[in-house]
Structures are given as structure tokens and as C-alpha cells.
Amino acid sequence: EAGVTQFPSHSVIEKGQTVTLRCDPISGHDNLYWYRRVMGKEIKFLLHFVKESKQDESGMPNNRFLAERTGGTYSTLKVQPAELEDSGVYFCASSQDRASGGARFFGPGTRLTVL
Amino acid sequence: DQQVKQNSPSLSVQEGRISILNCDYTNSMFDYFLWYKKYPAEGPTFLISISSIKDKNEDGRFTVFLNKSAKHLSLHIVPSQPGDSAVYFCAATVSGGGADGLTFGKGTHLIIQP
Numbered sequence: 001e002a003g004v005t006q007f008p009s010h011s012v013i014e015k016g017q018t019v020t021l022r023c024d025p026i027s028g029h030d031n032l033y034w035y036r037r038v039m040g041k042e043i044k045f046l047l048h049f050v051k052e053s054k055q056d057e058s059g060m061p062n063n064r065f066l067a068e069r070t071g072g073t074y075s076t077l078k079v080q081p082a083e084l085e086d087s088g089v090y091f092c093a094s095s096q097d098r099a100s101g102g103a104r105f106f107g108p109g110t111r112l113t114v115l
Numbered sequence: 116d117q118q119v120k121q122n123s124p125s126l127s128v129q130e131g132r133i134s135i136l137n138c139d140y141t142n143s144m145f146d147y148f149l150w151y152k153k154y155p156a157e158g159p160t161f162l163i164s165i166s167s168i169k170d171k172n173e174d175g176r177f178t179v180f181l182n183k184s185a186k187h188l189s190l191h192i193v194p195s196q197p198g199d200s201a202v203y204f205c206a207a208t209v210s211g212g213g214a215d216g217l218t219f220g221k222g223t224h225l226i227i228q229p
Contacts, residue, residue: 042219108157
């Protein structure tokens with residue numbers, strides 16, 4: 001069974017540009033989560049999809065971040081325009097059910113560097 | 116305001132000995148706790164979890180202990196092996212609540228020495 005995949009693995013962009021990150025969850029997992037780890041800090045929750053619906057987006061930092069999950073399969077996270085403080089590693093996770101904390105299976109992450 | 120704290124950034128343990136990683140939390144609403152292991156350039160991998168209705172959960176070499184009154188949990192690894200060298204994250208959540216995200220600590224880098 002394939003795990004959670006994320007694309008790209010690395011992205012280097014200039015301040016003010018737009019970047020779109022993609023996450024493909026494990027097949028059949030209705031729950032999809034986005035997290036972010038800024039250098040040296042804790043991994044922080046961004047948002048949670050159940051199928052195509054946003055269940056909780058309380059962790060989204062501001063309106064420069066837009067997450068979508070059309071059709072309830074893969075998800076994209078767009079940052080527009082990117083700022084220096086957006087640099088970090090963005091993780092996606094998926095789970096089959098919400099019981100017991102949900103996010104069990106993490107992807108390898110996308111390392112975003114904003115110059 | 117960190118709700119999950121791992122106060123030891125790193126820990127060095129000799130191979131074969133016991134590794135004990137600690138985690139404290141401040142939010143009394145948390146009722147489910149998880150430990151993740153992370154290698155460089157990889158995502159966190161789930162290790163073991165515990166519900167607040169228990170005070171201990173074991174899985175092979177890994178045991179998690181929960182002390183609710185102290186708002187403290189610990190992960191014991193016995194015996195420690197070289198492949199255990201990684202960053203370990205403690206995470207917590209409120210199960211059944213509307214908010215479903217995990218709250219993580221900053222991690223502890225465990226180094227197993229031969």
C-alpha cells in the first residue's frame with residue numbers, strides 16, 4: 001500500500017511569488033491534515049479535511065494560505081504571495097477515521113524556502 | 116504558549132540501556148496522547164499512543180506511561196538500539212472534539228551510542 005506522498009519535496013521561491021504544494025493521501029483515507037514545522041519549532045496543525053470539506057482550519061496562519069481538496073482525493077495548499085516567515089517544512093497526513101487523534105500517517109514533507 | 120512541552124532537546128543513551136523521553140502538557144482537556152519518531156528528511160512515523168483512561172500502554176520495546184495528575188507522560192525504550200536514534204515528538208489531542216489537529220512538542224533528539 002502506497003503511503004502519503006507530497007510534491008514537490010523542495011521548493012525555493014522569492015518573496016511575493018506563489019507556490020502550490022500537493023498531497024496525495026493513502027487511498028481510502030477520508031481525513032487529510034496539513035501541518036507545518038518552522039525551523040527549530042514544533043510541528044503545528046494547519047487544517048483538517050474530511051473528504052472535500054474543511055472540518056477545521058483554525059491553524060491556518062492568514063488568508064495568504066488556501067487549501068483545497070476537490071473531489072475528496074488529493075489536496076493542494078497554495079501560498080500567495082509568499083513571505084519570508086512562510087519558510088519551513090509542510091507535512092501532510094491522512095487517516096481512515098478520526099478516532100484517537102486521527103493523523104497517524106505522515107508524508108515526507110515539502111521543504112519550502114522563501115528568499 | 117506551548118501546550119505540549121518536551122524540555123530536553125537531546126538525550127544520549129548507551130546501546131542496550133533504557134531510554135526515557137519526557138513530555139509535559141498544560142491543557143487539561145487533552146485526553147489522547149501519541150509519540151512519533153522522525154528521521155531526517157522523512158515525515159513523523161507513529162510509534163505508540165495512550166488514552167487518558169489508561170496509565171500505561173506497551174508495544175514491544177516501547178512503553179508509554181501517563182500521569183494525569185501531573186500532566187506528564189513518558190516514553191520508555193528498552194533496550195535501546197542504534198536504529199532508535201531519531202527525533203521523538205510527543206503529541207496530544209482532544210478526542211471527539213470539533214478540533215481534530217494534534218498539538219506537538221518541539222521534539223527530543225535521541226542519540227544511541229554504541
